[in-house]
Amino acid sequence: MKITLIGSxxxxxxxxxxxxxxxxxxxxxxxxxxxxxxxxxxxxxSTPVLNIRDLNKKSDVYIIAVPDHDIxxxxxxxxxxxxxxxxxxxxxxxxAFPKKLTNTGIFYPLQTFTAGKRVxxxxxxxxxxxxxxxxxRKLSTxxxxxxxxxxHLDSAKRAWLHLSAVLVNNFSNHLFTLAEELLQKxxxxxxxxxxxxxxxxxxxxxxxxxxxxxxxxxxxxxxxxQQHLKMLEKDALLQAIYLVLSNxxxxxxxxxx
Amino acid sequence: MKITLIGSxxxxxxxxxxxxxxxxxxxxxxxxxxxxxxxxxxxxxSTPVLNIRDLNKKSDVYIIAVPDHDIxxxxxxxxxxxxxxxxxxxxxxxxAFPKKLTNTGIFYPLQTFTAGKRVxxxxxxxxxxxxxxxxxRKLSTxxxxxxxxxxHLDSAKRAWLHLSAVLVNNFSNHLFTLAEELLQKxxxxxxxxxxxxxxxxxxxxxxxxxxxxxxxxxxxxxxxxQQHLKMLEKDALLQAIYLVLSNxxxxxxxxxx
Numbered sequence: 001m002k003i004t005l006i007g008s009x010x011x012x013x014x015x016x017x018x019x020x021x022x023x024x025x026x027x028x029x030x031x032x033x034x035x036x037x038x039x040x041x042x043x044x045x046s047t048p049v050l051n052i053r054d055l056n057k058k059s060d061v062y063i064i065a066v067p068d069h070d071i072x073x074x075x076x077x078x079x080x081x082x083x084x085x086x087x088x089x090x091x092x093x094x095x096a097f098p099k100k101l102t103n104t105g106i107f108y109p110l111q112t113f114t115a116g117k118r119v120x121x122x123x124x125x126x127x128x129x130x131x132x133x134x135x136x137r138k139l140s141t142x143x144x145x146x147x148x149x150x151x152h153l154d155s156a157k158r159a160w161l162h163l164s165a166v167l168v169n170n171f172s173n174h175l176f177t178l179a180e181e182l183l184q185k186x187x188x189x190x191x192x193x194x195x196x197x198x199x200x201x202x203x204x205x206x207x208x209x210x211x212x213x214x215x216x217x218x219x220x221x222x223x224x225x226q227q228h229l230k231m232l233e234k235d236a237l238l239q240a241i242y243l244v245l246s247n248x249x250x251x252x253x254x255x256x257x
Numbered sequence: 258m259k260i261t262l263i264g265s266x267x268x269x270x271x272x273x274x275x276x277x278x279x280x281x282x283x284x285x286x287x288x289x290x291x292x293x294x295x296x297x298x299x300x301x302x303s304t305p306v307l308n309i310r311d312l313n314k315k316s317d318v319y320i321i322a323v324p325d326h327d328i329x330x331x332x333x334x335x336x337x338x339x340x341x342x343x344x345x346x347x348x349x350x351x352x353a354f355p356k357k358l359t360n361t362g363i364f365y366p367l368q369t370f371t372a373g374k375r376v377x378x379x380x381x382x383x384x385x386x387x388x389x390x391x392x393x394r395k396l397s398t399x400x401x402x403x404x405x406x407x408x409h410l411d412s413a414k415r416a417w418l419h420l421s422a423v424l425v426n427n428f429s430n431h432l433f434t435l436a437e438e439l440l441q442k443x444x445x446x447x448x449x450x451x452x453x454x455x456x457x458x459x460x461x462x463x464x465x466x467x468x469x470x471x472x473x474x475x476x477x478x479x480x481x482x483q484q485h486l487k488m489l490e491k492d493a494l495l496q497a498i499y500l501v502l503s504n505x506x507x508x509x510x511x512x513x514x
Contacts, residue, residue, distance in 0.1 A: 164436035170472030172429040179421035201458035209434040215427030
């Protein structure tokens with residue numbers, strides 16, 4: 001397919017790589033950041049577009065990969081009408097597109113992208129949604145060309161999936177950060193925790209997380225819980241995190257037998 | 258070395274496998290649960306001991322692998338005095354051993370063990386501590402025979418490491434559980450999140466978690482934060498978890514630029 005990418009950040013860059021690998025043509029890369037737009041366009045022989053009003057009209061799909069809060073205004077400025085325009089956000093609903101765009105959709109890859117780190121798209125779910133049936137089929141074909149997991153989700157379900165992704169990715173990573181800080185203060189290398197983090201993820205690849213929960217809160221081990229809360233008494237916020245998560249574990253796993 | 262294992266649960270079972278693989282002799286397996294003691298002892302040609310008073314006196318090390326709260330009482334019942342006795346707990350301090358045992362220590366493998374799932378011990382840190390220098394060397398040799406990562410930690414540092422392990426393992430896994438429940442209610446397969454969980458762990462294998470934090474709280478994206486809190490308004494506990502973790506992320510990553 002002929003694709004126009006609007007945006008030149010992490011998501012746009014990773015999409016460009018995947019589309020290029022699977023034989024699609026990146027017709028244009030548009031954005032406000034001259035340097036990164038030209039760099040990304042240059043890599044794939046596509047035209048850099050710095051003024052959005054100069055966009056071509058003949059791409060099969062226009063993919064907006066910019067921060068969530070920029071999507072509505074940017075969409076309103078597009079010199080397009082019945083062309084297929086999609087965004088890549090987990091949170092912005094389909095109805096956020098302006099009415100003058102009659103053929104809109106979502107192309108949401110459920111992954112955390114880091115600059116400079118390659119991602120294997122084959123396993124990444126791509127969630128799609130479109131106003132028109134024909135466009136949904138087109139997005140399904142496009143998503144299916146880069147990923148084995150194409151999922152049709154409406155905007156409400158996509159919002160729940162995104163919220164869940166915040167829990168498992170952003171919040172877990174923050175717990176890792178809190179652990180790293182605690183250990184740094186005590187001169188204990190964070191690297192000691194890496195095998196445990198790895199195993200925690202490996203276990204949930206093949207199990208339901210509820211079934212493999214362990215730890216003091218699960219066991220109802222109040223001695224350890226009290227000891228930990230005491231150790232954290234100089235850090236009210238971390239103590240609150242410890243308490244509310246332990247309470248939730250106890251709620252989910254019932255009282256000790 | 259000649260080893261006596263006291264306990265026949267997950268930790269004891271995984272240690273038995275590792276010791277056997279690396280040429281040690283499991284002299285005895287002791288415990289109250291006749292069935293599991295006999296099963297474990299049978300696998301490694303060791304003597305099952307159901308009454309702790311019948312323990313031999315000639316093992317090089319006696320390893321107590323029972324629930325934390327059972328350790329002090331059990332240690333008091335051992336028919337031993339100057340033999341090397343260690344436990345495998347992250348939280349119980351060295352001083353919890355009774356005084357009549359003069360040669361005590363800790364052998365704490367930092368991992369989450371699941372029945373039926375093999376574990377590669379080579380990468381698992383084993384934290385050791387001993388009252389006597391000679392015993393510390395002995396434990397270091399034993400730990401070094403099954404793991405590449407032997408760490409000398411005193412009881413206070415071990416407690417901090419254990420607390421950090423609760424954050425990265427128990428709490429992360431509970432976040433996975435909360436996400437699974439949310440998605441179940443909306444008929445969205447949890448399996449969609451597995452590649453993201455995997456990638457989250459993979460990233461922190463090579464990076465400091467603080468440097469790779471992403472998400473609405475990190476970005477200061479209050480629109481998404483408010484939307485998520487509203488979505489969770491019927492679940493006060495989960496809403497509290499969301500709020501306190503988002504606040505902590507904001508504290509750690511500063512205000513939006």
